[in-house]
Amino acid sequence: LLSPNGGLGVTIFEEMTMLALSAGAINLGQGFPDEDGPAEIKAAAQAAIAAGVNQYAPGKGLAVLREAVAAHQQRFYGLTPDPETEVIVTTGATEGIAAALLAFIEPGDEVLTFEPFYDSYGAIIGMAGGRHVTAPLLAPDFMPDLDALESAFSSRTKAVLLNNPHNPTGAVFPREVLSRIVELATKYGALIISDEVYEHLTFGVKHLPVATIPGAAERTITISSAGKTFSFTGWKIGWLSGPQQLVAAVRTVKQFLTYSSGTPFQGAIAVGLGLPDDFYTGIASTLQHKRDILAEGLTAAGFGVYSPKGTYFINVDTAPLGITDSVDLARRLPGLVGVAAIPVPVFCHPEGAERTRSLLRFAFCKKTEVLEEAASRLATLR
Ligand code: PMP
Ligand code: GLN
Numbered sequence: 001l002l003s004p005n006g007g008l009g010v011t012i013f014e015e016m017t018m019l020a021l022s023a024g025a026i027n028l029g030q031g032f033p034d035e036d037g038p039a040e041i042k043a044a045a046q047a048a049i050a051a052g053v054n055q056y057a058p059g060k061g062l063a064v065l066r067e068a069v070a071a072h073q074q075r076f077y078g079l080t081p082d083p084e085t086e087v088i089v090t091t092g093a094t095e096g097i098a099a100a101l102l103a104f105i106e107p108g109d110e111v112l113t114f115e116p117f118y119d120s121y122g123a124i125i126g127m128a129g130g131r132h133v134t135a136p137l138l139a140p141d142f143m144p145d146l147d148a149l150e151s152a153f154s155s156r157t158k159a160v161l162l163n164n165p166h167n168p169t170g171a172v173f174p175r176e177v178l179s180r181i182v183e184l185a186t187k188y189g190a191l192i193i194s195d196e197v198y199e200h201l202t203f204g205v206k207h208l209p210v211a212t213i214p215g216a217a218e219r220t221i222t223i224s225s226a227g228k229t230f231s232f233t234g235w236k237i238g239w240l241s242g243p244q245q246l247v248a249a250v251r252t253v254k255q256f257l258t259y260s261s262g263t264p265f266q267g268a269i270a271v272g273l274g275l276p277d278d279f280y281t282g283i284a285s286t287l288q289h290k291r292d293i294l295a296e297g298l299t300a301a302g303f304g305v306y307s308p309k310g311t312y313f314i315n316v317d318t319a320p321l322g323i324t325d326s327v328d329l330a331r332r333l334p335g336l337v338g339v340a341a342i343p344v345p346v347f348c349h350p351e352g353a354e355r356t357r358s359l360l361r362f363a364f365c366k367k368t369e370v371l372e373e374a375a376s377r378l379a380t381l382r
């Protein structure tokens with residue numbers, strides 16, 4: 001139930017981070033930055049702790065953060081959720097995803113995701129008793145075949161769990177793909193649960209929330225979090241927005257998962273959401289530079305490189321190096337050359353795992369000298 005990849009007792013991120021630590025390897029596996037986010041956000045959290053903002057937040061989150069989320073949705077996308085009734089704060093995006101699925105999925109309902117898919121999706125769909133149906137994303141650009149997408153829908157499709165920008169492939173879905181998803185969700189009466197945690201990490205393309213597509217808003221819950229945008233993955237501050245009735249149902253579940261969390265961090269993230277535009281353009285361009293450094297190094301090391309339009313992950317094909325089993329390679333890589341990565345087949349059901357057998361994911365949210373050192377170590381694989 002808990003692992004889509006055949007019997008791992010811990011998540012792949014934990015497994016690879018443990019391997020990296022024990023081998024003293026550079027960890028390009030689990031996606032977390034190696035530098036803290038903006039000083040003013042950190043200072044705001046420290047000030048809140050010092051001022052005694054240390055008890056439970058309201059279940060739906062501090063008003064200041066709900067208001068900041070609503071203002072952010074308006075500023076970047078023209079969406080206007082009511083901070084009182086249409087926004088809640090969650091313990092990371094992970095809890096938002098779990099609470100939304102547990103709120104709406106009954107045993108036997110189908111939930112549609114792209115494949116590969118983020119690991120928590122399969123686990124929570126399983127816990128909710130749902131049936132996980134997938135539509136493949138195919139190299140080199142990791143876009144779906146729209147006919148295959150349509151045939152993955154059925155009268156039992158209760159929700160589409162979309163992830164855009166997409167982990168692990170780095171795809172950013174254009175209007176055409178999103179419009180088809182909305183059209184099909186409407187036709188089959190499905191909800192759209194959209195995980196947009198990488199919304200600000202796109203390179204040369206703009207992120208388009210599915211909720212902005214005509215007809216989508218009434219059936220869409222949009223989820224995001226502070227981890228990626230502000231480089232505070234350990235704070236686990238997330239949020240979601242959508243129509244009042246849907247958000248109320250998610251909130252009901254959320255009360256019994258964590259009730260609330262991270263009170264002093266909530267206000268600090270509200271400060272972050274109010275940062276000027278050059279903060280947001282700055283994080284994307286810094287990351288784009290890191291992407292290019294790692295892409296160049298991986299190409300020089302002999303991998304087939306799929307440079308992404310978003311997220312902080314590069315997928316490579318190991319086949320040009322004569323290696324066809326990326327799961328086996330990922331387990332050996334930390335000891336072999338001192339670098340950790342995540343094999344893409346673990347984000348798939350068996351058929352998709354076969355299709356992505358030689359794909360490996362590297363995170364590039366690291367200092368440039370770390371990326372350069374990792375690339376030169378990987379070059380010794382040849
Ligand atoms: N969704 C996706 C696609 C992710 O990559 C991650 C990891 N950052 C999460 C959700 C979890 O986010 P959080 O750490 O905010 O729970
Ligand atoms: N989202 C991060 C990744 O994809 C991992 C988060 C986690 O460890 N659960 O690498």
